[in-house]
Amino acid sequence: MAFPGVTVIVGAASGIGRATAQLFVKRGCTKIVIGDVSTKGLSETKQQLLQVNPKAEVVDESCDVTSEDSVNHFFGQVNSNFGRIDHACNVAGVLMPGTSPEFSAKDFDTQFNINARGMWLCQRAELIQLLKQEPIYPSGSPSPIRGTIANVASMASLRVYDNLPSYCSSKFAILGFTKADAMRYGREHIRINAVCPGVIKTPLLGEVRDDDTTNIAEMTKEMALGRQGRPEEVAEGLYWLSSPQSSFVTGISLPVNGGKSLKRVFKGAD
Numbered sequence: 498m499a500f501p502g503v504t505v506i507v508g509a510a511s512g513i514g515r516a517t518a519q520l521f522v523k524r525g526c527t528k529i530v531i532g533d534v535s536t537k538g539l540s541e542t543k544q545q546l547l548q549v550n551p552k553a554e555v556v557d558e559s560c561d562v563t564s565e566d567s568v569n570h571f572f573g574q575v576n577s578n579f580g581r582i583d584h585a586c587n588v589a590g591v592l593m594p595g596t597s598p599e600f601s602a603k604d605f606d607t608q609f610n611i612n613a614r615g616m617w618l619c620q621r622a623e624l625i626q627l628l629k630q631e632p633i634y635p636s637g638s639p640s641p642i643r644g645t646i647a648n649v650a651s652m653a654s655l656r657v658y659d660n661l662p663s664y665c666s667s668k669f670a671i672l673g674f675t676k677a678d679a680m681r682y683g684r685e686h687i688r689i690n691a692v693c694p695g696v697i698k699t700p701l702l703g704e705v706r707d708d709d710t711t712n713i714a715e716m717t718k719e720m721a722l723g724r725q726g727r728p729e730e731v732a733e734g735l736y737w738l739s740s741p742q743s744s745f746v747t748g749i750s751l752p753v754n755g756g757k758s759l760k761r762v763f764k765g766a767d
């Protein structure tokens with residue numbers, strides 16, 4: 498199987514970003530740039546990608562999304578290596594719980610700067626590059642393609658959790674710039690979407706066992722499928738939103754959450 502073009506994944510040193518990079522290479526992507534603030538994790542991901550396909554061109558480059566200079570430098574490296582972007586996945590994020598009275602403004606800024614502002618800085622850099630590129634006209638495609646962007650938001654973008662006001666606000670913000678830019682740039686043949694994962698077993702949640710009786714277990718019980726998701730299952734959503742198979746889809750927030758909101762919808766609680 499071949500997956501066309503150049504893929505960029507920011508937040509690829511761990512969890513969902515790493516699984517997404519692996520899936521793209523497994524599905525035939527041979528040109529990929531991976532970025533993260535954790536350079537150690539990034540080089541582990543690179544080794545794993547080269548095990549999947551030793552001939553893949555894999556560029557690992559440090560990227561701290563809290564720094565405008567770092568983001569711009571990272572995308573400069575993307576350009577000097579490959580000269581274009583076909584698919585971008587913005588994944589980097591942190592989870593800092595805490596109710597508002599106990600949460601410091603400094604922590605609010607840290608979380609917002611990574612999850613929302615940082616992701617927007619990446620999306621802006623990607624759009625600037627995509628708009629410079631001529632669209633391609635694949636045979637059989639109903640419309641030209643200039644590129645895709647897929648952002649990782651959260652179930653906390655669609656509903657609130659009373660111990661996560663800062664996280665929720667950073668994740669709600671992602672849907673704002675995802676949808677606004679999707680509306681503006683659809684006619685330029687750029688599709689921009691988001692996935693909204695539920696509880697996914699990654700280092701972000703710590704080493705929590707499936708049967709643990711913490712808040713995570715409570716959240717998992719709300720899911721129709723009754724289990725935590727795997728990063729590979731979120732990667733499938735990002736891959737689909739990047740692929741020609743989703744050619745008529747833009748501006749959506751795709752829940753990948755094991756049916757987490759069903760109970761509430763049927764009870765009419767939302």
Ligand SMILES: NC(=O)c1ccc[n+]([C@@H]2O[C@H](COP(=O)([O-])OP(=O)(O)OC[C@H]3O[C@@H](n4cnc5c(N)ncnc54)[C@H](O)[C@@H]3O)[C@@H](O)[C@H]2O)c1
Nearest residue numbers: 510511512513534535561562589590651694696697699701
């Ligand atoms: N795990 C879940 O249950 C879950 C649920 C909903 C949404 N999400 C979202 O999925 C995304 C990925 O999280 P994950 O679960 O894979 O966690 P993870 O901790 O495994 O991965 C997060 C990655 O982001 C990177 N990162 C953190 N700060 C950064 C910065 N300043 N610049 C660049 N990279 C930075 C980390 O180094 C790490 O590699 C996050 O945006 C998270 O909010 C996760």
